[in-house]
Amino acid sequence: MANPPDDLLDHDYDGIREFDNPLPKWWLYMFYGGIVAALVYVPYYHFGPGPLPREQWAEDMTAWWQQHPPPELADHAELEAMAEDPAFVAAGQATFNVRCMSCHAIDGGGLVGPNLTDEFTIYGQQRDQIVAVIFHGTKNGMLAWKDQLGLEEIYQVGAYVHSLRGTTPAKPKAPDGVPIVDPTPEIAATAQP
Ligand code: HEC
Structure with a gap:
């Protein structure tokens, strides 16, 4: 079944008309969700105690090297x-x-x-x-x-x-x-x- 035609909005710019075609709900919820996630992420990771990827990586590498020390080379x-x-x-x-x-x-x-x-x-x-x-x-x-x-x-x-x-x-x-x-x-x- 075809969708019913969208309503036309009443403005008209040089013959260009616009349909009343709201964004899908799933898109809007993702958009708002993104804003909420950013409000948590930025304060926590950039200004708070959360490690940035760079710091996390350095930490992981340090741990890795502690578990895998380079061999003692012969003297x-x-x-x-x-x-x-x-x-x-x-x-x-x-x-x-x-x-x-x-x-x-x-x-x-x-x-x-x-x-x-x-x-x-x-x-x-x-x-x-x-x-x-x-x-x-x-x-x-x-x-x-x-x-x-x-x-x-x-x-x-x-x-x-x-x-x-x-x-x-x-x-x-x-x-x-x-x-x-x-x-x-x-x-x-x-x-x-
Ligand atoms: C891609 C090129 C390249 C290859 C392949 C290479 N080297 Fe070198 N090597 C260099 C360069 C350039 C330097 C100088 C490095 C510096 O000044 O820090 C150097 C420096 C050295 C030095 C130190 C020299 C000094 O005066 O202190 C030694 C020893 C050495 N190479 C041995 C080797 C051995 C053994 C191999 C093979 C297993 C090898 N190189 C393969 C480019 C290479």
Whole structure:
């Protein structure tokens, strides 16, 4: 059955007429409901005790990190002991040639990423410093590998990177960072990745 025709309102603007066609009730109730919800939401969340999504997210992330602490990375001495096995370093080289050469060049001479063979370093050249950079990445373009590589692989590739220092790459990139002075704990202290 067709709806009965709506009443015409009596105004007329240059021949344009308007039907008396009120908004449907469901729409109006949603509209009023929206106003009421906003009157509760804004004072509670923006001016009251309710957490905003950003705060809630930060809280959830903090809780998550407390339940999933990052692994304790091996220290310099432990890494040094691992690197005594040539097969361990060779495995690191295999990973480097797949994952790292696009930015550091196949021989570590540097492309987008810094030269890993020269006598300069940004984050320190000690084994634990190298591993920390590979694990966590840095703000300036070095990727974090903690989700792509296992801890063992990170230690292996770290051992290989450490072995590159002092080698002669085909096209060495100009130095980045500070000259290496042994030992360099102050670099790690000032330049956290
Ligand atoms: C997308 C490019 C890219 C890839 C891939 C990459 N790196 Fe880097 N890497 C960089 C950049 C850029 C820096 C300099 C970061 C900075 O200055 O904060 C860097 C820095 C480093 C440093 C610190 C150097 C120093 O002087 O302190 C190490 C060690 C390192 N990368 C190792 C690796 C290893 C190992 C891999 C592979 C698992 C890898 N990188 C893959 C771009 C990359």
